[in-house]
Amino acid sequence: MRRQLPLAIIFVMGVFTIVTNFIPAKPVADLNQMFRNWYLGIITFFTFLGTINLARVSGERLKEKSRDWQYHIILLMALATQLFLGFYKWSPDALREGSPFMYVYFNLQFPLESTMYSLLAFFMTSASFRAFRARNKEALLLLLAAVVVMLGRVPIGSSIWHGFPSVTEWLMSYPNAAAKRGIMIGIDLGLISMSLRMILGIERSYMQ
Amino acid sequence: MSILDRISNLDRRIVFVAVALAVIIPLLIPVGLPVEVTPPVQKVYNVIESLPAGSVVLVSIDYDPSGAPELYPATLSVMRQCFARNLKMVVIGMWATGVPLGQRALKQVALDEYHKQYGVDYVNFGFRPGGAVMLVNLGRNIHDVCRQDVYGTPIEDIPMMEEIRSAKDIAFTITFSMGDPGSDQWIWYYHARYRGNLATAQTAIGAPKYYQYMQTGQLVGLIGGMKGAAEYETLVKQPGLATIGMDAQSIAHMLIIGFIVLGNVIYWFEKRRKK
Numbered sequence: 001m002r003r004q005l006p007l008a009i010i011f012v013m014g015v016f017t018i019v020t021n022f023i024p025a026k027p028v029a030d031l032n033q034m035f036r037n038w039y040l041g042i043i044t045f046f047t048f049l050g051t052i053n054l055a056r057v058s059g060e061r062l063k064e065k066s067r068d069w070q071y072h073i074i075l076l077m078a079l080a081t082q083l084f085l086g087f088y089k090w091s092p093d094a095l096r097e098g099s100p101f102m103y104v105y106f107n108l109q110f111p112l113e114s115t116m117y118s119l120l121a122f123f124m125t126s127a128s129f130r131a132f133r134a135r136n137k138e139a140l141l142l143l144l145a146a147v148v149v150m151l152g153r154v155p156i157g158s159s160i161w162h163g164f165p166s167v168t169e170w171l172m173s174y175p176n177a178a179a180k181r182g183i184m185i186g187i188d189l190g191l192i193s194m195s196l197r198m199i200l201g202i203e204r205s206y207m208q
Numbered sequence: 209m210s211i212l213d214r215i216s217n218l219d220r221r222i223v224f225v226a227v228a229l230a231v232i233i234p235l236l237i238p239v240g241l242p243v244e245v246t247p248p249v250q251k252v253y254n255v256i257e258s259l260p261a262g263s264v265v266l267v268s269i270d271y272d273p274s275g276a277p278e279l280y281p282a283t284l285s286v287m288r289q290c291f292a293r294n295l296k297m298v299v300i301g302m303w304a305t306g307v308p309l310g311q312r313a314l315k316q317v318a319l320d321e322y323h324k325q326y327g328v329d330y331v332n333f334g335f336r337p338g339g340a341v342m343l344v345n346l347g348r349n350i351h352d353v354c355r356q357d358v359y360g361t362p363i364e365d366i367p368m369m370e371e372i373r374s375a376k377d378i379a380f381t382i383t384f385s386m387g388d389p390g391s392d393q394w395i396w397y398y399h400a401r402y403r404g405n406l407a408t409a410q411t412a413i414g415a416p417k418y419y420q421y422m423q424t425g426q427l428v429g430l431i432g433g434m435k436g437a438a439e440y441e442t443l444v445k446q447p448g449l450a451t452i453g454m455d456a457q458s459i460a461h462m463l464i465i466g467f468i469v470l471g472n473v474i475y476w477f478e479k480r481r482k483k
Contacts, residue, residue: 033345040338097312113274117274118277121227121231129223143468150461150464150465151461153412154458154461155242155243155454155455156241156459158244180416
């Protein structure tokens with residue numbers, strides 16, 4: 001029963017969702033709308049569940065004093081602080097300019113997250129120096145395209161040669177779009193087959 | 209150890225310092241390279257220009273602080289154009305951590321620069337969870353999804369929302385997006401059902417994926433990365449953070465190209481030596 005029930009729910013809901021796409025009339029459309037509302041309720045609850053789970057896992061790591069346990073103290077403190085600042089009835093509201101919540105957001109979270117993302121530039125440069133090699137004709141073609149796009153995407157490119165932005169746009173609109181489209185079709189076919197496998201109960205790894 | 213070996217085994221901290229200098233120096237001593245506007249960005253601008261005053265623009269803040277250096281300047285520029293043209297604006301977001309960014313942008317542009325009235329000219333509904341399903345519901349009935357704004361005001365008490373009920377009342381939609389949920393959901397679920405003018409602003413790393421949707425007409429235009437934002441700043445004639453960042457990005461790109469060339473020269477010499 002523990003296996004059959006989830007399989008049955010997925011089968012019924014999966015088939016229903018596919019069918020409703022082709023029957024926009026009442027009462028099927030209403031029922032579909034009801035399920036969509038349920039989904040929104042469930043997904044909102046997951047945010048709460050995720051926060052609880054994060055706190056629980058961090059608490060356990062802290063208790064066990066596992067590797068890098070000190071970072072979990074910072075995480076829990078930040079979580080508790082932002083929760084408090086967000087929920088507490090401030091005057092003005094938490095989301096108004098000048099509130100403690102906005103202060104912490106723009107003076108801590110904002111620079112920290114931006115810095116983390118910008119670190120990519122450093123690693124990308126280092127990686128491009130070590131790994132971006134023209135080992136064969138295809139790699140050379142890719143390398144040349146990358147150089148043209150890099151020049152075409154910055155003002156200095158058009159200062160060197162005014163044609164770089166146009167060539168970049170062409171590369172983006174045709175070879176890039178064609179490749180992306182092919183990849184997308186491949187992904188979607190895989191998605192459809194995986195969905196069918198789940199609906200039909202062939203794929204059960206998600207229950208483990 | 210030969211010079212070739214030394215360069216080949218270059219300490220990556222030297223690379224990091226070079227990148228830092230390539231970014232910092234142009235920020236301190238700007239060159240002011242001219243920014244050329246590309247067709248995808250121009251298209252977004254043209255569509256907004258063509259909207260009659262009073263039309264409704266739906267803005268979705270689908271990014272967090274990590275994407276802000278690229279997307280926040282674009283957000284400001286698009287908002288400036290919309291408010292300058294007296295368009296009404298409804299703001300939502302699919303990323304909880306992006307809500308304060310939308311709030312700050314609205315305060316800076318709508319309130320401080322254009323003196324617009326909240327609830328009459330613009331409204332912010334903040335974070336809306338549910339991704340694709342939320343968008344399907346939003347297009348059908350905005351009042352169902354956005355029952356209250358970020359301050360807890362019920363939608364019935366917001367004057368401008370009386371006439372804005374579904375996707376039919378939205379003249380133009382733009383998503384400032386850096387991942388999932390974001391542009392994909394807007395294109396696949398919202399535009400596929402409700403059509404209308406949809407555009408996206410993307411981080412530079414995500415932008416190439418969306419060229420295909422411009423060809424199919426699912427997107428009316430695309431603002432890609434900080435360069436796209438700088439182009440938009442040029443169009444609205446208000447240079448800002450993105451335009452300032454262009455010099456740094458130019459030098460950083462040249463540096464990366466330099467490292468790629470250097471790496472390949474070493475590779476070529478090593479290959480010859482082994483032969």
